[in-house]
Amino acid sequence: MKAKVYVTLKSGVLDPQGKAIQHSVELLGYGGIADVRQGKYFEVALEETDEARARETAERMAKDVLSNPVIEDYRVEIEA
Amino acid sequence: MKFGVIVFPGSNCDHDAYHVISKHVGQPVDFIWHRDTDLSTYDAVIIPGGFSYGDYLRAGALASFSPVMASVKEFAAQGRLVLGICNGFQILCEAGLLPGALIRNRDLHFVCRHVHVRVETVDTPFTGELRKGEVLHLPVAHAEGNYVCDDETFAELEREGRVVFRYCDERGETNPESNPNGSRSAIAGICSRGRNVLGLMPHPERACEDLLGSSDGRDIFRSLAATLAARA
Numbered sequence: 001m002k003a004k005v006y007v008t009l010k011s012g013v014l015d016p017q018g019k020a021i022q023h024s025v026e027l028l029g030y031g032g033i034a035d036v037r038q039g040k041y042f043e044v045a046l047e048e049t050d051e052a053r054a055r056e057t058a059e060r061m062a063k064d065v066l067s068n069p070v071i072e073d074y075r076v077e078i079e080a
Numbered sequence: 081m082k083f084g085v086i087v088f089p090g091s092n093c094d095h096d097a098y099h100v101i102s103k104h105v106g107q108p109v110d111f112i113w114h115r116d117t118d119l120s121t122y123d124a125v126i127i128p129g130g131f132s133y134g135d136y137l138r139a140g141a142l143a144s145f146s147p148v149m150a151s152v153k154e155f156a157a158q159g160r161l162v163l164g165i166c167n168g169f170q171i172l173c174e175a176g177l178l179p180g181a182l183i184r185n186r187d188l189h190f191v192c193r194h195v196h197v198r199v200e201t202v203d204t205p206f207t208g209e210l211r212k213g214e215v216l217h218l219p220v221a222h223a224e225g226n227y228v229c230d231d232e233t234f235a236e237l238e239r240e241g242r243v244v245f246r247y248c249d250e251r252g253e254t255n256p257e258s259n260p261n262g263s264r265s266a267i268a269g270i271c272s273r274g275r276n277v278l279g280l281m282p283h284p285e286r287a288c289e290d291l292l293g294s295s296d297g298r299d300i301f302r303s304l305a306a307t308l309a310a311r312a
Contacts, residue, residue, distance in 0.1 A: 012230075017188065
């Protein structure tokens with residue numbers, strides 16, 4: 001199974017990189033950009049074949065390692 | 081009293097810390113490799129600055145999972161002294177030994193210059209030889225030094241007097257210009273609830289000789305040594 005893990009900054013946390021990206025995008029002429037937030041994306045190949053167990057492992061990995069719960073949220077998707 | 085300086089792949093201020101302990105504090109000190117786990121002979125450990133694991137994932141994150149950090153958690157739980165400098169502060173936050181997190185600097189730049197910090201409390205094992213309100217001139221060198229925490233944590237830090245250093249100007253005033261990274265409430269260093277774990281972004285170990293532009297960092301190591309001498 002493949003786990004796709006999305007890690008994003010919590011809504012209250014300032015994202016200076018997102019702000020810089022937004023600035024560049026606007027310089028290139030893109031209008032109507034309200035906000036840009038930068039995050040991280042992980043693909044984890046799991047040998048597990050049971051979806052529930054794969055999800056459990058990936059959720060735990062996302063919580064303990066891939067994200068820092070002080071500043072980040074995560075979301076896990078499992079694919080066969 | 082015996083000191084240990086922990087070395088991760090990518091640590092680069094380990095020799096500075098070692099030098100300060102051996103030369104200025106005048107006490108025995110060992111390097112401790114990140115795979116070692118026996119800290120039983122040490123009274124204090126220093127987690128030095130650098131770029132452990134290349135800052136992959138998040139600054140300090142991968143180092144916080146290394147075998148030695150499990151031992152550092154036990155060491156801290158016994159009330160023994162842990163000093164994390166720069167990347168060491170980031171590692172302590174990632175390891176959960178200190179609250180909050182250090183994110184990308186407000187202005188995105190890697191900030192590498194001398195700053196002023198104000199001593200907010202002398203009630204720690206690391207600041208006993210300083211004066212409250214005293215202004216120290218110390219170098220910073222980091223891209224992720226912007227201290228963040230939730231409101232509840234911030235209130236707790238303030239209530240318990242655990243903000244140890246704040247960025248300020250040379251007169252000791254805090255203002256946006258003297259805050260090099262956008263840290264919440266100009267926080268430059270905090271201690272644990274037990275007060276035996278200190279993390280700070282500035283580098284006192286690089287400010288122990290006048291030749292290097294400042295020797296203000298020596299008082300922090302002097303305080304640490306005085307605490308250990310009193311405990312012995």
